[in-house]
Amino acid sequence: MTSSSSLSVRPHALAAYGWDEYWAAEFAPYAAGGLLPGRVVRVDRGQCDVMTEDGVIRADTAFVTPHDPLRVICTGDWAAVETTGNPRYVKAYLPRRTAFVRSTSSQRSEGQILAANVDHAVIAVSLAVELDLGRIERFLALAWESGAQPLVVLTKADLVPDPDTLAYLVRDVETAAPGVQVLTASSLTGEGTDVLAAIVSGGTSVLLGISGAGKSTLANALLGEDVMDVGATRDVDGKGRHTTTTRNLLALPGGGVLIDTPGLRGVGLFDAEAGVGQAFSEIEDLAADCRFHDCAHEAEPGCAVLAALADGTLPERRLESYRKLLRENRRIVAKTDARLRAELHRDWRLKSAQGRANYAAKRGGRA
Ligand SMILES: Nc1nc2c(ncn2[C@@H]2O[C@H](COP(=O)(O)OP(=O)(O)OP(=O)(O)O)[C@@H](O)[C@H]2O)c(=O)[nH]1
Ligand SMILES: [Zn+2]
Numbered sequence: 001m002t003s004s005s006s007l008s009v010r011p012h013a014l015a016a017y018g019w020d021e022y023w024a025a026e027f028a029p030y031a032a033g034g035l036l037p038g039r040v041v042r043v044d045r046g047q048c049d050v051m052t053e054d055g056v057i058r059a060d061t062a063f064v065t066p067h068d069p070l071r072v073i074c075t076g077d078w079a080a081v082e083t084t085g086n087p088r089y090v091k092a093y094l095p096r097r098t099a100f101v102r103s104t105s106s107q108r109s110e111g112q113i114l115a116a117n118v119d120h121a122v123i124a125v126s127l128a129v130e131l132d133l134g135r136i137e138r139f140l141a142l143a144w145e146s147g148a149q150p151l152v153v154l155t156k157a158d159l160v161p162d163p164d165t166l167a168y169l170v171r172d173v174e175t176a177a178p179g180v181q182v183l184t185a186s187s188l189t190g191e192g193t194d195v196l197a198a199i200v201s202g203g204t205s206v207l208l209g210i211s212g213a214g215k216s217t218l219a220n221a222l223l224g225e226d227v228m229d230v231g232a233t234r235d236v237d238g239k240g241r242h243t244t245t246t247r248n249l250l251a252l253p254g255g256g257v258l259i260d261t262p263g264l265r266g267v268g269l270f271d272a273e274a275g276v277g278q279a280f281s282e283i284e285d286l287a288a289d290c291r292f293h294d295c296a297h298e299a300e301p302g303c304a305v306l307a308a309l310a311d312g313t314l315p316e317r318r319l320e321s322y323r324k325l326l327r328e329n330r331r332i333v334a335k336t337d338a339r340l341r342a343e344l345h346r347d348w349r350l351k352s353a354q355g356r357a358n359y360a361a362k363r364g365g366r367a
Pocket of ligand 2: 305
Protein backbone atom coordinates (compact mmCIF):
# COMPACT_ATOMS: atom_id res chain seq x y z
CA MET A 1 0.00 0.00 0.00
CA THR A 2 2.60 2.53 1.09
CA SER A 3 5.25 2.82 -1.60
CA SER A 4 8.79 2.95 -0.30
CA SER A 5 9.29 6.30 -2.03
CA SER A 6 6.81 7.88 0.37
CA LEU A 7 8.93 6.65 3.27
CA SER A 8 11.72 9.14 3.38
CA VAL A 9 14.06 9.13 6.35
CA ARG A 10 12.11 11.15 8.87
CA PRO A 11 12.43 10.96 12.64
CA HIS A 12 8.99 9.47 13.11
CA ALA A 13 8.54 7.65 9.83
CA LEU A 14 7.47 4.62 11.83
CA ALA A 15 4.72 6.46 13.73
CA ALA A 16 2.18 5.30 11.15
CA TYR A 17 3.16 1.75 12.07
CA GLY A 18 2.62 2.28 15.79
CA TRP A 19 6.03 3.54 16.88
CA ASP A 20 5.69 5.71 19.97
CA GLU A 21 7.61 6.81 23.05
CA TYR A 22 6.94 3.52 24.77
CA TRP A 23 8.56 1.49 21.98
CA ALA A 24 11.34 4.05 21.58
CA ALA A 25 12.19 3.63 25.27
CA GLU A 26 12.06 -0.16 24.98
CA PHE A 27 14.27 -0.03 21.93
CA ALA A 28 16.87 2.31 23.44
CA PRO A 29 19.40 -0.44 24.36
CA TYR A 30 19.22 -1.87 20.83
CA ALA A 31 19.60 1.58 19.29
CA ALA A 32 22.69 2.01 21.46
CA GLY A 33 23.91 -1.28 20.00
CA GLY A 34 23.62 0.14 16.48
CA LEU A 35 20.46 -1.75 15.49
CA LEU A 36 17.58 -0.40 13.46
CA PRO A 37 13.97 -0.55 14.72
CA GLY A 38 11.20 -1.84 12.51
CA ARG A 39 7.85 -3.53 12.61
CA VAL A 40 7.41 -7.00 11.17
CA VAL A 41 4.88 -6.86 8.33
CA ARG A 42 5.31 -10.46 7.21
CA VAL A 43 7.12 -13.66 8.20
CA ASP A 44 7.84 -16.55 5.87
CA ARG A 45 10.38 -19.32 5.41
CA GLY A 46 13.15 -18.14 7.68
CA GLN A 47 12.84 -14.54 6.63
CA CYS A 48 10.67 -11.58 7.36
CA ASP A 49 9.78 -8.19 5.95
CA VAL A 50 10.38 -5.39 8.40
CA MET A 51 9.06 -1.88 7.93
CA THR A 52 11.81 0.50 8.98
CA GLU A 53 12.20 4.23 8.54
CA ASP A 54 14.17 3.36 5.39
CA GLY A 55 11.28 1.34 3.98
CA VAL A 56 10.78 -2.42 3.94
CA ILE A 57 13.83 -4.55 4.65
CA ARG A 58 14.03 -8.29 4.04
CA ALA A 59 15.79 -9.86 7.02
CA ASP A 60 16.83 -13.30 8.23
CA THR A 61 15.00 -14.62 11.30
CA ALA A 62 17.51 -17.28 12.42
CA PHE A 63 18.18 -15.49 15.73
CA VAL A 64 14.50 -15.02 16.54
CA THR A 65 13.22 -18.51 15.71
CA PRO A 66 13.67 -20.43 18.95
CA HIS A 67 12.38 -23.93 19.58
CA ASP A 68 9.40 -22.67 21.57
CA PRO A 69 6.82 -21.84 18.85
CA LEU A 70 5.29 -19.12 21.03
CA ARG A 71 8.59 -17.22 20.99
CA VAL A 72 9.08 -17.23 17.24
CA ILE A 73 9.01 -13.74 15.72
CA CYS A 74 5.69 -12.85 14.14
CA THR A 75 3.75 -10.13 12.35
CA GLY A 76 3.35 -7.11 14.60
CA ASP A 77 6.58 -7.60 16.51
CA TRP A 78 9.02 -4.74 16.90
CA ALA A 79 12.30 -6.00 15.55
CA ALA A 80 15.91 -4.93 16.02
CA VAL A 81 17.57 -5.29 12.62
CA GLU A 82 21.20 -5.10 11.57
CA THR A 83 21.99 -2.03 9.49
CA THR A 84 24.37 -3.90 7.19
CA GLY A 85 25.11 -7.40 5.99
CA ASN A 86 23.82 -9.86 3.45
CA PRO A 87 21.57 -11.25 4.72
CA ARG A 88 20.71 -8.72 7.38
CA TYR A 89 19.65 -10.43 10.56
CA VAL A 90 16.90 -9.62 13.02
CA LYS A 91 18.86 -9.81 16.26
CA ALA A 92 15.95 -9.53 18.69
CA TYR A 93 12.40 -8.34 19.08
CA LEU A 94 10.89 -6.24 21.85
CA PRO A 95 8.81 -7.85 24.61
CA ARG A 96 5.23 -8.22 23.36
CA ARG A 97 2.39 -6.29 24.93
CA THR A 98 -0.23 -8.69 23.58
CA ALA A 99 -0.20 -11.84 21.48
CA PHE A 100 -2.64 -13.96 19.50
CA VAL A 101 -1.94 -17.66 19.78
CA ARG A 102 -3.68 -20.59 18.23
CA SER A 103 -3.57 -24.32 18.74
CA THR A 104 -1.87 -25.76 15.68
CA SER A 105 -3.68 -29.07 15.45
CA SER A 106 -6.04 -31.33 17.29
CA GLN A 107 -3.34 -34.01 17.64
CA ARG A 108 -0.60 -32.02 19.27
CA SER A 109 -1.90 -29.07 21.14
CA GLU A 110 1.01 -26.77 20.57
CA GLY A 111 0.48 -23.06 20.35
CA GLN A 112 1.42 -21.03 17.33
CA ILE A 113 1.96 -17.31 17.50
CA LEU A 114 -0.15 -15.41 14.95
CA ALA A 115 0.10 -11.70 15.70
CA ALA A 116 1.80 -9.53 18.28
CA ASN A 117 1.09 -6.16 19.85
CA VAL A 118 -2.56 -5.95 18.87
CA ASP A 119 -4.69 -3.36 20.69
CA HIS A 120 -8.13 -3.93 19.16
CA ALA A 121 -9.66 -7.26 18.19
CA VAL A 122 -12.52 -6.47 15.82
CA ILE A 123 -14.94 -9.37 15.71
CA ALA A 124 -17.00 -9.27 12.53
CA VAL A 125 -20.43 -10.89 12.76
CA SER A 126 -22.76 -11.05 9.76
CA LEU A 127 -26.38 -9.98 10.18
CA ALA A 128 -27.21 -11.94 7.01
CA VAL A 129 -27.41 -15.13 9.03
CA GLU A 130 -28.92 -15.96 12.40
CA LEU A 131 -26.82 -14.70 15.31
CA ASP A 132 -24.73 -17.38 17.00
CA LEU A 133 -24.02 -15.87 20.42
CA GLY A 134 -21.94 -18.90 21.47
CA ARG A 135 -19.60 -18.32 18.58
CA ILE A 136 -19.31 -14.63 19.39
CA GLU A 137 -18.47 -15.54 22.99
CA ARG A 138 -15.79 -17.91 21.75
CA PHE A 139 -14.16 -15.13 19.69
CA LEU A 140 -14.47 -12.78 22.66
CA ALA A 141 -12.68 -15.24 24.96
CA LEU A 142 -9.92 -15.55 22.39
CA ALA A 143 -9.65 -11.79 22.03
CA TRP A 144 -9.55 -11.16 25.79
CA GLU A 145 -6.94 -13.88 26.20
CA SER A 146 -4.64 -12.11 23.73
CA GLY A 147 -4.65 -8.97 25.83
CA ALA A 148 -6.35 -6.90 23.12
CA GLN A 149 -9.61 -5.05 23.68
CA PRO A 150 -12.42 -6.76 21.77
CA LEU A 151 -15.02 -4.92 19.72
CA VAL A 152 -17.97 -6.47 17.88
CA VAL A 153 -19.06 -5.16 14.48
CA LEU A 154 -22.39 -6.44 13.20
CA THR A 155 -21.87 -6.31 9.44
CA LYS A 156 -24.36 -6.14 6.56
CA ALA A 157 -26.70 -3.97 8.64
CA ASP A 158 -28.43 -2.97 5.39
CA LEU A 159 -30.05 -6.41 5.45
CA VAL A 160 -31.90 -5.43 8.65
CA PRO A 161 -33.79 -2.31 7.56
CA ASP A 162 -36.09 -2.15 10.59
CA PRO A 163 -34.36 -0.02 13.24
CA ASP A 164 -36.18 -1.74 16.14
CA THR A 165 -35.05 -5.15 14.96
CA LEU A 166 -31.50 -3.87 14.55
CA ALA A 167 -31.54 -2.35 18.06
CA TYR A 168 -32.85 -5.62 19.44
CA LEU A 169 -30.05 -7.60 17.76
CA VAL A 170 -27.44 -5.17 19.12
CA ARG A 171 -28.83 -5.58 22.66
CA ASP A 172 -28.84 -9.34 22.26
CA VAL A 173 -25.15 -9.31 21.35
CA GLU A 174 -24.42 -6.85 24.17
CA THR A 175 -25.74 -9.34 26.73
CA ALA A 176 -23.15 -11.79 25.39
CA ALA A 177 -20.37 -9.21 25.42
CA PRO A 178 -19.93 -7.45 28.78
CA GLY A 179 -17.41 -4.62 28.60
CA VAL A 180 -17.41 -4.69 24.81
CA GLN A 181 -18.64 -2.08 22.36
CA VAL A 182 -21.08 -3.39 19.74
CA LEU A 183 -21.34 -1.47 16.45
CA THR A 184 -23.28 -1.97 13.26
CA ALA A 185 -21.86 -1.42 9.80
CA SER A 186 -22.87 -1.67 6.18
CA SER A 187 -20.64 -1.53 3.15
CA LEU A 188 -23.68 -0.66 1.06
CA THR A 189 -24.64 2.51 2.94
CA GLY A 190 -21.21 3.15 4.43
CA GLU A 191 -22.84 3.38 7.85
CA GLY A 192 -20.59 2.51 10.78
CA THR A 193 -17.28 2.63 8.95
CA ASP A 194 -16.40 6.06 10.31
CA VAL A 195 -17.04 4.97 13.90
CA LEU A 196 -14.92 1.88 13.40
CA ALA A 197 -12.17 3.89 11.69
CA ALA A 198 -12.08 6.28 14.64
CA ILE A 199 -11.72 3.43 17.14
CA VAL A 200 -9.01 1.58 15.25
CA SER A 201 -7.08 4.80 14.53
CA GLY A 202 -5.56 4.46 17.97
CA GLY A 203 -3.37 1.39 17.80
CA THR A 204 -3.12 -1.93 16.02
CA SER A 205 -6.17 -4.00 15.09
CA VAL A 206 -7.01 -7.44 13.83
CA LEU A 207 -10.23 -8.65 12.20
CA LEU A 208 -11.67 -11.90 13.47
CA GLY A 209 -14.75 -13.77 12.34
CA ILE A 210 -15.87 -16.72 10.30
CA SER A 211 -15.73 -16.89 6.52
CA GLY A 212 -18.27 -14.55 4.95
CA ALA A 213 -18.57 -12.39 8.06
CA GLY A 214 -17.46 -9.38 6.02
CA LYS A 215 -13.88 -9.00 7.26
CA SER A 216 -12.36 -8.23 3.86
CA THR A 217 -15.12 -5.76 3.13
CA LEU A 218 -14.45 -3.99 6.44
CA ALA A 219 -10.71 -4.04 5.81
CA ASN A 220 -11.15 -2.48 2.39
CA ALA A 221 -13.46 0.16 3.82
CA LEU A 222 -10.83 1.05 6.43
CA LEU A 223 -8.03 1.00 3.88
CA GLY A 224 -10.04 2.97 1.35
CA GLU A 225 -9.04 0.58 -1.44
CA ASP A 226 -9.26 -3.08 -2.38
CA VAL A 227 -5.95 -4.03 -0.82
CA MET A 228 -7.25 -7.36 0.39
CA ASP A 229 -7.76 -8.50 -3.20
CA VAL A 230 -4.55 -6.89 -4.39
CA GLY A 231 -2.61 -9.01 -1.94
CA ALA A 232 -3.84 -12.19 -3.57
CA THR A 233 -2.72 -11.34 -7.10
CA ARG A 234 0.36 -12.87 -8.65
CA ASP A 235 3.54 -10.98 -9.23
CA VAL A 236 3.76 -10.16 -12.91
CA ASP A 237 7.49 -10.65 -13.20
CA GLY A 238 7.27 -13.40 -15.80
CA LYS A 239 8.59 -15.98 -13.40
CA GLY A 240 5.15 -17.12 -12.37
CA ARG A 241 5.77 -16.92 -8.65
CA HIS A 242 3.70 -15.24 -6.02
CA THR A 243 4.46 -11.73 -5.02
CA THR A 244 6.73 -11.53 -2.02
CA THR A 245 5.72 -8.01 -1.16
CA THR A 246 2.33 -8.95 0.30
CA ARG A 247 2.04 -7.45 3.72
CA ASN A 248 0.08 -8.79 6.62
CA LEU A 249 0.37 -5.49 8.42
CA LEU A 250 -0.83 -2.25 6.88
CA ALA A 251 -0.94 1.36 7.99
CA LEU A 252 -4.49 2.76 7.72
CA PRO A 253 -5.02 6.12 5.98
CA GLY A 254 -7.15 7.34 8.92
CA GLY A 255 -4.53 6.27 11.45
CA GLY A 256 -3.88 2.97 13.12
CA VAL A 257 -2.54 -0.32 11.84
CA LEU A 258 -4.36 -3.37 10.54
CA ILE A 259 -2.98 -6.90 10.83
CA ASP A 260 -4.55 -9.57 8.66
CA THR A 261 -2.69 -12.87 8.66
CA PRO A 262 -4.35 -15.92 7.10
CA GLY A 263 -4.15 -18.01 10.28
CA LEU A 264 -5.90 -15.40 12.39
CA ARG A 265 -9.14 -15.93 10.53
CA GLY A 266 -9.63 -19.47 11.72
CA VAL A 267 -8.06 -19.06 15.11
CA GLY A 268 -9.20 -21.33 17.95
CA LEU A 269 -8.90 -21.35 21.71
CA PHE A 270 -5.54 -22.17 23.22
CA ASP A 271 -5.13 -22.18 26.97
CA ALA A 272 -7.58 -19.31 27.26
CA GLU A 273 -9.09 -19.77 30.70
CA ALA A 274 -8.43 -16.16 31.66
CA GLY A 275 -10.00 -15.03 28.39
CA VAL A 276 -13.09 -17.15 29.00
CA GLY A 277 -13.33 -15.60 32.46
CA GLN A 278 -13.20 -12.10 30.99
CA ALA A 279 -15.76 -12.97 28.33
CA PHE A 280 -18.12 -14.00 31.14
CA SER A 281 -17.10 -11.35 33.64
CA GLU A 282 -20.62 -10.97 35.05
CA ILE A 283 -20.61 -14.67 36.01
CA GLU A 284 -17.18 -14.40 37.61
CA ASP A 285 -18.40 -11.30 39.49
CA LEU A 286 -21.39 -13.26 40.76
CA ALA A 287 -19.20 -16.23 41.70
CA ALA A 288 -17.24 -13.96 44.02
CA ASP A 289 -20.37 -13.78 46.17
CA CYS A 290 -20.95 -17.55 46.37
CA ARG A 291 -20.72 -18.94 49.90
CA PHE A 292 -18.02 -21.43 48.93
CA HIS A 293 -14.99 -20.10 47.13
CA ASP A 294 -14.76 -23.31 45.08
CA CYS A 295 -18.49 -23.31 44.28
CA ALA A 296 -19.27 -25.22 41.07
CA HIS A 297 -22.66 -23.42 40.78
CA GLU A 298 -24.41 -26.78 40.51
CA ALA A 299 -26.49 -27.19 43.67
CA GLU A 300 -24.42 -25.58 46.41
CA PRO A 301 -26.21 -23.57 49.09
CA GLY A 302 -25.57 -19.83 48.97
CA CYS A 303 -24.65 -19.91 45.27
CA ALA A 304 -24.94 -16.39 43.85
CA VAL A 305 -24.79 -17.66 40.26
CA LEU A 306 -27.78 -19.97 40.74
CA ALA A 307 -29.62 -17.16 42.54
CA ALA A 308 -29.06 -14.90 39.51
CA LEU A 309 -30.36 -17.66 37.25
CA ALA A 310 -33.43 -18.04 39.43
CA ASP A 311 -34.29 -14.33 39.48
CA GLY A 312 -33.64 -14.03 35.75
CA THR A 313 -30.73 -11.57 35.89
CA LEU A 314 -28.41 -14.20 34.41
CA PRO A 315 -29.67 -15.91 31.23
CA GLU A 316 -29.29 -19.68 31.39
CA ARG A 317 -27.71 -19.64 27.94
CA ARG A 318 -24.82 -17.57 29.30
CA LEU A 319 -24.03 -20.03 32.06
CA GLU A 320 -24.22 -22.98 29.66
CA SER A 321 -21.99 -21.24 27.16
CA TYR A 322 -19.50 -20.38 29.93
CA ARG A 323 -19.36 -24.00 31.02
CA LYS A 324 -19.01 -25.23 27.45
CA LEU A 325 -16.06 -22.92 26.73
CA LEU A 326 -14.37 -23.78 30.02
CA ARG A 327 -14.72 -27.48 29.20
CA GLU A 328 -13.39 -26.95 25.69
CA ASN A 329 -10.46 -24.97 27.02
CA ARG A 330 -9.64 -27.58 29.64
CA ARG A 331 -9.62 -30.28 27.00
CA ILE A 332 -7.04 -28.31 25.04
CA VAL A 333 -4.95 -27.68 28.14
CA ALA A 334 -5.18 -31.35 29.12
CA LYS A 335 -3.91 -32.27 25.67
CA THR A 336 -0.94 -29.99 26.11
CA ASP A 337 -0.31 -31.51 29.51
CA ALA A 338 -0.58 -34.99 28.02
CA ARG A 339 2.17 -34.14 25.57
CA LEU A 340 4.29 -32.68 28.35
CA ARG A 341 3.54 -35.70 30.49
CA ALA A 342 4.59 -38.00 27.66
CA GLU A 343 7.89 -36.13 27.36
CA LEU A 344 8.46 -36.22 31.09
CA HIS A 345 7.60 -39.89 31.13
CA ARG A 346 10.12 -40.60 28.39
CA ASP A 347 12.66 -38.66 30.42
CA TRP A 348 11.78 -40.65 33.50
CA ARG A 349 12.06 -43.98 31.67
CA LEU A 350 15.46 -42.95 30.39
CA LYS A 351 16.58 -42.02 33.88
CA SER A 352 15.19 -45.17 35.45
CA ALA A 353 16.84 -47.28 32.75
CA GLN A 354 20.09 -45.49 33.55
CA GLY A 355 19.44 -46.04 37.25
CA ARG A 356 18.93 -49.75 36.65
CA ALA A 357 22.12 -49.92 34.63
CA ASN A 358 24.06 -48.12 37.38
CA TYR A 359 22.60 -50.42 39.97
CA ALA A 360 23.49 -53.49 37.87
CA ALA A 361 27.03 -52.16 37.41
CA LYS A 362 27.43 -51.77 41.18
CA ARG A 363 26.26 -55.29 41.70
CA GLY A 364 28.90 -56.57 39.35
CA GLY A 365 27.39 -56.32 35.92
CA ARG A 366 24.44 -58.59 36.54
CA ALA A 367 21.22 -56.96 35.47
N1 LIG B 1 -25.40 -6.60 1.79
C1 LIG B 1 -24.15 -6.56 2.26
N2 LIG B 1 -23.27 -7.50 1.90
C2 LIG B 1 -22.02 -7.43 2.41
C3 LIG B 1 -21.64 -6.42 3.30
N3 LIG B 1 -20.36 -6.62 3.65
C4 LIG B 1 -19.95 -7.74 2.99
N4 LIG B 1 -20.95 -8.22 2.23
C5 LIG B 1 -20.88 -9.40 1.36
O1 LIG B 1 -20.64 -10.57 2.15
C6 LIG B 1 -19.78 -11.48 1.47
C7 LIG B 1 -18.60 -11.86 2.35
O2 LIG B 1 -17.84 -10.70 2.61
P1 LIG B 1 -16.27 -10.77 2.85
O3 LIG B 1 -15.83 -9.40 3.22
O4 LIG B 1 -15.59 -11.42 1.71
O5 LIG B 1 -16.19 -11.74 4.10
P2 LIG B 1 -14.88 -12.30 4.84
O6 LIG B 1 -15.19 -12.32 6.28
O7 LIG B 1 -13.70 -11.53 4.42
O8 LIG B 1 -14.80 -13.77 4.29
P3 LIG B 1 -13.49 -14.70 4.16
O9 LIG B 1 -12.54 -13.99 3.25
O10 LIG B 1 -14.03 -15.97 3.58
O11 LIG B 1 -12.98 -14.90 5.54
C8 LIG B 1 -19.39 -10.79 0.19
O12 LIG B 1 -20.19 -11.30 -0.85
C9 LIG B 1 -19.69 -9.32 0.43
O13 LIG B 1 -20.02 -8.65 -0.74
C10 LIG B 1 -22.60 -5.42 3.66
O14 LIG B 1 -22.37 -4.50 4.44
N5 LIG B 1 -23.85 -5.55 3.12
ZN1 LIG C 1 -21.89 -20.65 42.97
